[in-house]
Amino acid sequence: DIQLTQSPSFLSASVRDRVTITCRASQGISSYLAWYQQKPGKAPKLLIYAASTLQSGVPSRFGGSGSGTEFTLTISSLQPEDVATYYCQQLNSYPLTFGGGTKVEIK
Amino acid sequence: QLQLQESGPGLVKPSETLSLTCTVSGGSISSSDYYWGWIRQPTGKGLEWIGTIYFSANTYYNPSLKSRVTVSVDTSKNQFSLKLNSVTAADTAVYYCARGQVAAGYYFDYWGQGTLVTVSS
Numbered sequence: 001d002i003q004l005t006q007s008p009s010f011l012s013a014s015v016r017d018r019v020t021i022t023c024r025a026s027q028g029i030s031s032y033l034a035w036y037q038q039k040p041g042k043a044p045k046l047l048i049y050a051a052s053t054l055q056s057g058v059p060s061r062f063g064g065s066g067s068g069t070e071f072t073l074t075i076s077s078l079q080p081e082d083v084a085t086y087y088c089q090q091l092n093s094y095p096l097t098f099g100g101g102t103k104v105e106i107k
Numbered sequence: 108q109l110q111l112q113e114s115g116p117g118l119v120k121p122s123e124t125l126s127l128t129c130t131v132s133g134g135s136i137s138s139s140d141y142y143w144g145w146i147r148q149p150t151g152k153g154l155e156w157i158g159t160i161y162f163s164a165n166t167y168y169n170p171s172l173k174s175r176v177t178v179s180v181d182t183s184k185n186q187f188s189l190k191l192n193s194v195t196a197a198d199t200a201v202y203y204c205a206r207g208q209v210a211a212g213y214y215f216d217y218w219g220q221g222t223l224v225t226v227s228s
Contacts, residue, residue, distance in 0.1 A: 001170070031212070032212055032213065034212065034214040034215070036154075036215075038154075042220075043203055043218040043219065043220055043221050044154065044203075044215075044218055045218070046214060046215065046216050049208075049211065049212045049214035049216075050211055050212040050214075053211070053212075055216070087153065087154055089154075089156075089214070089215075091207075091212055091213035091214060094159075094167045095156060095167070095168075095169045095170055096144075096156040096159070097156065098153060098154040098155070098156065099153075100153050101153050101154075
């Protein structure tokens with residue numbers, strides 16, 4: 001199984017800060033990585049797919065990069081509505097796996 | 108607009124079978140462009156992929172659950188289903204159904220709102 005390690009697990013930042021979350025895969029997954037945002041009591045929402053493609057309707061302050069084993073999700077200017085937990089997911093091979101999540105809060 | 112809605116009992120007794128259905132509206136479940144999946148999330152914890160079914164009826168399951176899980180599709184009702192047998196308290200979670208894109212990365216682009224299933228006597 002491919003393990004995904006997200007860091008940090010918790011992040012506190014100020015409004016308008018640039019925020020970066022890292023997801024490392026235990027083996028190469030090409031660009032088969034997605035990022036999801038989950039707010040409390042809600043279903044996950046797709047933000048980024050194929051490592052760097054922004055899903056339609058997602059604000060442009062969200063960006064993804066990476067390939068192989070190291071990936072990043074960047075929020076260029078953190079907004080109050082971005083408070084959520086963020087998960088990466090690999091779709092390179094079965095079983096599909098998720099990272100442990102990064103909880104983002106406003107300082 | 109595509110919508111997915113999970114339905115099924117919110118309480119299941121230990122050792123019994125958990126059965127959930129996902130009803131798809133606003134689009135056809137019978138398309139080779141998509142696949143359909145189940146994901147669960149214990150309270151306060153992360154996401155766990157359960158299983159997936161393709162248009163071809165091929166299925167893939169999480170090895171940790173494989174001996175207990177079945178995912179099936181009913182195209183006549185535009186629904187797909189999850190059965191998890193011999194449940195224990197560890198299976199208590201919010202269960203989500205989702206649509207996966209076959210092209211461009213296999214990601215889950217639409218999710219149901221989720222349904223809480225509690226395993227308790």
